[in-house]
Amino acid sequence: MTSRKPPRVGDSPTFRRFLIAFVLIVGTLLIAAPLAVIFAQAFSKGWPTFASTIAHPDTRHAIFLTVVTALIAVPINTVFGIAAAWALTKFDFRGKRLLTILIELPFSISPIVAGVAYLFVYGLQGLFGPLLQSADIKILFALPGIVLASMFVTAPFVARELIPLMQAQGRDLEEAATSLGASGWRTFFYVTLPNIRWAMLYGIVLCNARLMGEFGAVSVVSGNIRGQTNTLPLHIELLYHDYQTVGAFAAASILTVLALVTIVAKVLLERQGAGRHHGSALAGPVAVSQDTTR
Amino acid sequence: MRQRRILPGFGLSMGITLCYVAVIVALPIGALVFKAASLGPEDYWRIVTSARALASYRVTVLSAAAATAFNLVFGLALAWALVRYQFPGRRLIDAMVDLPFALPTAVAGIALTTVFASNGWFGSFLASMNIKVVYTPLGIMVAMAFTSLPFIVRTVQPVLEDLDPALEEAAQSLGSSDLNIFRRVILPLLTPALLAGTSLAFARSLGEFGAIIFIAGNQPMETEITALLAFIRLEEYDYPAAAAIASVMLFAAFVMLAVTNYLQARALRYTAR
């Protein structure tokens, strides 16, 4: 037997069909078509061309550089995210709001502005430029600059997953563990971490996706030296402007697969309960309430 | 007063946090502001109000406004369909809403350009109707709409999910028509989330770079966005101008952050605790 329910607002068949059709059509135009065109272009000259583009030393170096950047920046970012969440949720101190805003700030700032800003720290015209040059330390137009700029744009990713979750979980579990005699590290690894691991992984996955795809900030600080400081997104631009369309899309298809894997991972992690403590999806401030009265 | 911490790790976690925030976030922003401030008011004003800069603000703001308006309608429709209706492919679409966030902007840029180019899948069709997208402000709008699509969907969706059916039932029992219920009950409850999502989408569009530069054509005065102008000034080694223009964008970002914060605080108004 099927239970009949009175219709809710917007449940009339005509409106329903119209709205679903609208959503499907615009969704196809705006999301599915760009996705399809990437692969269509990448394989337009057949598999051998695709394979040879990917195998080109410059492309391979770009992939290598992107992976190395992620391998350095993502772990540091994760440690920062955990530390920030621990400091902000396990203790009360003055300036909590301000610190939260500072952590969230990179989400609001254009990557180009971030890149320009880094230039004025480490570039020749910047604060430390002359000093660095006399010491023969290369930060800009080299790996350190790329890593630093990437860390700026992805700074909030792990922290913003952990802060609301740990805020909601409160301090009881850690206090219980401590009252039973557990040390700080023990409490963190045996009590806190198992309860935040999915949210942390969620943050890491999103951080990694954004980091490997970052274009604006990195293009300012990398100097675009082919085969040396070109990350994969920069290499795509280079190939595209060289009218090597197939090559550009072949390289783009790698990042597209990464994006799709990220989305699948995101859906799977959301089933584990990660990502639920958001006011909004992927940006916006985290509310930190101060719990003082007991 | 004795200030002591019950749980361990305050010094370590706070130390790491402050170091990271200081070196990675605060230092570069401070350097940029310092550089822009060292220009002197006259030079600064001349640069940020030059004809080319003003044109870039206009293109950026108008395109962002148009893209946001489109997403306001489409995002609400999408969120509504995803929450209220069951249809084949619903979960796939729900997951793919995040594609614009997951896909690198440069990849999105070349893909959109190819699709909308005059010999592309949609471009050739639109060209037959004399609509040109690539290398026009319309192209900038398309790129902005794509990259900021998830914001409104993802802010409205949870509110729509949590909407108590009893509210609609109450309105129905009081004799209200569907349209009236939507206008007078549902929409007011969604408005704070819609506004918060709108401001996030608008802010994102103002700062977008990667997806736009491929499709925009980048004609000074016509299709040159502010972010690109800052980039071009850098490539011309005109660092003061780059600093000044970047500082205008930074200021806009702070304003949008304040607006978003305010709207999100308001969005929590109806949330009973």
Added chain:
Amino acid sequence: MKITLDNVVKTFDTFRAVHGVSLEIESGELLALLGPSGSGKTTILRMVAGLEFPDSGRILFGDVDATDIPVRERGVGFVFQHYALFPHMTVAENIAFGMKVSKVRRSRAEIDARVNQLLQLVKLPGLGNRFPSQISGGQRQRVALARALAVDPKVLLLDEPFGALDANVRRDLRRWLREIHQELGITTIFVTHDQEEALDLADRVVILDQGKIAQMGTPRDVCRNPNSAFVTRFLGDANRFSGVSSNGRVTVAGVEVATAAIPDGPAEMYVRPTDLIWSREGQGVPVRITRVLDRADGRRILAETEDGTHIEIDADVDLDVEAGQRGFVQVKRANVYGAGA
């Protein structure tokens, strides 16, 4: 272990939670900290545990000053209000946690044996492999207690131990906690806002009001001789009459009703509903019945005096009264305090 609090003060931001509390808890005693929310009872408990540090004052464990000993080394067993069971560990792993992190090395077999023994003690044998989400609230409460007891604490501290449970489960657990305390003889302090719970369970009750001790004593002491209007009202329903005291006699509504050693002037008299006697005619304060409530164990008469004061009287099940009737109440027993006391 004897616990001593010596003039302990705690302030949160600008809000003063505890004002100079001094208290001695005898070894093996079961003590209740009773008070309304915001009275500072939980803060005191958390300070004994080392989960808050006092701004001033000392806390002694036996003769040892424990004020600065962090919670990790203080050796207390703390049962959290919402239990704080580790959700990713089984019941047995929760109970074993304290032993595993202890500096005292124990073998696996030793730990397992102790866990089983504790599961027996809290009457949950065979549930060791369940996760906290798979057991009932009352069972979680008992796991939390077993976990706290596993480390052989010097003192057992319970924060609103039965606050989150149904009335029936509460009553059972109360009796059971009393039994466990008898069996182990461990010094125990618990916090509650429920006077019935405190009076049922504790050897001694400390009643707190706005961060200060209002009264302490055995349940009998505090029930029979409440020292203030606050304590009287907090311990149970009480009718309040305002009157005048002169020459050691108190007059209410023109009727001389009680003797009390309080200074002359305005006075407040508190009378429990069971301490008022209703009669159709005779002596006492004239009243009019507004409603009669029937209960399983008696009848409660709601009435109004001539000056409009609402009063409640407990009467026998057999008493035949109804709304609208007029009569008189006599005071069997009362507590009188000077106005504003």
